[in-house]
Amino acid sequence: MRICAQATEAELTQALADFGAIPQVEDVRSPEEGLVMLRGRIGGDGAAFNAGEATVTRAVIRLEDGTLGYSYLLGRSRTKARLAAIIDALGQNEDRRAQLRTCLIEPVTQRRSAETKARNEETAATRVNFFTVVRGED
């Protein structure tokens, strides 16, 4: 489920195209847009408080073998929510999970780590070392 949250809609579409034959999919709960109240912690580590809401889209599907797939994702893409629910259902079978590794998990992880590396390097270039200047009268 984490990988679906990290993937783009295009990546999920591509993954299912690369996956090959997909069992019949039936919508149990068609993709639905809603809100989740995001919480923070007072002072970063204290008691919880409600920081504000985010749009979230959820979906539930059933594969023909009866496996249920769920998704809850930030944003309002119904297509993405449905794709993620299908992938969640596929991922519950060990063989299919291995297949998902090559067509989804590896490419998404690769892209993400390249992006993270670039971002960390750009951020690291702004690392600052301040000096305290000794005052003359001291």
Place this chain on the structure above:
Amino acid sequence: MYVAVKGGEAAIEAAHKLLAKERRGDASVLELTTDQIREQLSLAVNRVMSEGSLYDPDLAALAIKQARGDLIEAIFLARAYRTTLPRFGYSEPANTSAMAIRRRISATYKDLPGGQVLGPTFDYTHRLLDPSLAGEGNFPAVEKTETGDAEVSPHVAALLNNEGLIEENLPQNPDADVSDLTRGALEFPADRDLRLQALARGDEGFLLALGYSTQLGFGRTHPFAGEIRMGEVEVSFVPEELGFEVPLGEVTLTECEMVTQFAGSADAAPQFTRGYGLVFGHSERKAMAMALVDRSLRTAEFGEDVVAPAQDAEFVLSHADNIQATGFVEHLKLPHYVDFQAELVLLRQLRAEWEAERGKTDGASPKEAAE
């Protein structure tokens, strides 16, 4: 009492068409796309998300376009949209210690674990207009520095906490629900969780002015920016039907912890106290102002006298919401003909009585003068 009016449909419709034309501006200039707004006016998008209290960059960009760049109007649109959606539930509290940091500074320590990174900041710019931006943007190549895995960056307050020099944050009271402003009316006294929720969606300008007032002496707290950090944090949610945590995705957050002067008593040694700000997106000024006002609203908790506006929770929280504020201020321009007629009648009556009264005294005064 406000008495409703009817009519004006044709004029209203024509006005809205004219608004749409004005929104588009000169048709010979390319139309803005919401993608452009989201990517290139991202701080405006962040403000709409934070005060609209709705994390959705695409919606915020659309709202800004529709509102012709009037951010309070855009915030209004975001707030109105959220009322149309069902609430799935509450997320697990975001763990800001695990933030993928893009900016992190401390005004209290030069050297701290994880280091300080300036990130994309206006700080230290000379605030000179850059004419090159008026043309097609040429931006300089970004510099990069080889780096290993991101270092662990504990909160600065944790460093002081090790020595017991700063108050500890109280853990969650397992018996108490987390207050939710969107599910009940604002009531006083308001606990800190409710206050923080109200401040997080409060107007940046209002909180900035209140924070500023505490610095200038109206409820002085002598703050230091212990830490400001901005970056991405994964948020997760436990759906009822699943019963386990599901990652929803990543959000950008700005967090600010202000460290302010001491509180102590006969029982407790003097300690630094804290003010906290947490805001959607990269919204640094708002996060800092929120932290100042949060600390200021804890005045009574530390046994200090409430003497300044920024220390008065009822005053601050009742006026921090710019949608409530603009609603009440702007309603004054709606037709108030019946109200006004009533006041006119009243005023005429008062005048008539006053003149009658004066006529009596005027009639009496010459006599008095003659005496």
